[in-house]
Amino acid sequence: MIKVGIIGGAGYTAGELLRILLNHPEAEVKYIHSTSNSGNKVTDVHKDLLGDIDLVFSGEMNFSGLDVIFLCMRHGKSIEFLEQNKLPSTLKVIDLSHDYRLKRDGNTFVYGLPEMNLNAIKKAQHVANPGCFATGIQLALLPLAANNLIHDEIHVNAITGSTGAGQNPTRTSHFSWRNNNLSAYKIFEHQHLGEINQSLNQLQNSYKPTLNFIPLRGNHTRGIYVTAYTNYDGSIDDAKKMYNEYYNNSPFVHIVDENPDLKQVVNTNKCLLHLIKHDNKLLIISVSDNLIKGASGQAVQNMNIMFGFNQKAGLYMKPSAF
Numbered sequence: 001m002i003k004v005g006i007i008g009g010a011g012y013t014a015g016e017l018l019r020i021l022l023n024h025p026e027a028e029v030k031y032i033h034s035t036s037n038s039g040n041k042v043t044d045v046h047k048d049l050l051g052d053i054d055l056v057f058s059g060e061m062n063f064s065g066l067d068v069i070f071l072c073m074r075h076g077k078s079i080e081f082l083e084q085n086k087l088p089s090t091l092k093v094i095d096l097s098h099d100y101r102l103k104r105d106g107n108t109f110v111y112g113l114p115e116m117n118l119n120a121i122k123k124a125q126h127v128a129n130p131g132c133f134a135t136g137i138q139l140a141l142l143p144l145a146a147n148n149l150i151h152d153e154i155h156v157n158a159i160t161g162s163t164g165a166g167q168n169p170t171r172t173s174h175f176s177w178r179n180n181n182l183s184a185y186k187i188f189e190h191q192h193l194g195e196i197n198q199s200l201n202q203l204q205n206s207y208k209p210t211l212n213f214i215p216l217r218g219n220h221t222r223g224i225y226v227t228a229y230t231n232y233d234g235s236i237d238d239a240k241k242m243y244n245e246y247y248n249n250s251p252f253v254h255i256v257d258e259n260p261d262l263k264q265v266v267n268t269n270k271c272l273l274h275l276i277k278h279d280n281k282l283l284i285i286s287v288s289d290n291l292i293k294g295a296s297g298q299a300v301q302n303m304n305i306m307f308g309f310n311q312k313a314g315l316y317m318k319p320s321a322f
Contacts (some may be wrong), residue, residue, distance in 0.1 A: 222267075
């Protein structure tokens with residue numbers, strides 16, 4: 001049984017982590033840090049966990065006895081945290097922020113997309129969990145890159161739920177604005193483009209950044225719906241074979257024949273991919289939960305890999321029927 005700590009325990013990703021880890025057969029949550037909620041019960045913030053956990057938030061840093069910590073702080077804070085705190089050399093770190101996803105001098109974090117970097121994650125001490133949009137889009141495109149088949153521009157539209165904006169309400173995330181509404185933002189310039197292009201280039205050296213990404217704010221709470229297309233000379237049968245072979249040992253990615261609905265993956269760690277060939281275009285539809293496969297579920301999947309557990313440990317979650 002490994003001992004787990006969470007730094008930045010009051011947000012949506014921390015809440016999802018707790019829901020998963022409290023039912024994990026090999027993990028025990030021992031410590032949850034939150035400066036703003038120091039001394040408060042965890043259930044004062046994560047009210048749905050009433051009766052499941054009796055821990056209180058700590059305002060002090062304490063890594064004693066921990067095997068792994070999850071960093072659930074906003075972007076920019078993980079770097080500060082690691083600069084200001086000396087961690088035990090044996091402590092594994094999984095960061096859910098953007099801070100360590102891009103390669104740079106001195107960055108010891110492995111990019112934590114299991115469907116691409118499984119062997120590196122197995123040996124990693126530090127893992128940078130991918131972004132939510134980045135996960136859904138990369139899973140749609142990795143097999144093409146791995147087979148050196150991206151030769152033309154890629155066009156991506158993706159809609160995310162309001163939980164992707166975090167727990168604190170903003171002008172574009174509070175209910176009265178988001179409900180019955182739809183809007184585009186950060187057109188062609190979303191921050192996840194860097195890690196997507198980095199991964200595609202890792203698999204296909206000849207790849208040049210030609211991904212046109214239009215992110216959309218949806219009026220739903222959770223889930224990401226991606227449509228991605230590019231030129232492709234092969235048949236639809238060739239494409240399905242290629243995708244099935246690439247994801248043959250990926251327990252959470254499924255190639256489906258029917259056009260998927262977002263509700264099939266909400267509250268799960270799954271990603272469903274559906275392929276359509278139209279003239280010379282291959283269209284890939286990718287659906288996933290932004291808080292689970294796009295954040296906390298994938299973080300636990302990475303933890304499982306790092307400690308040699310079954311990838312599905314603690315992640316046997318079912319979608320809602322409604």
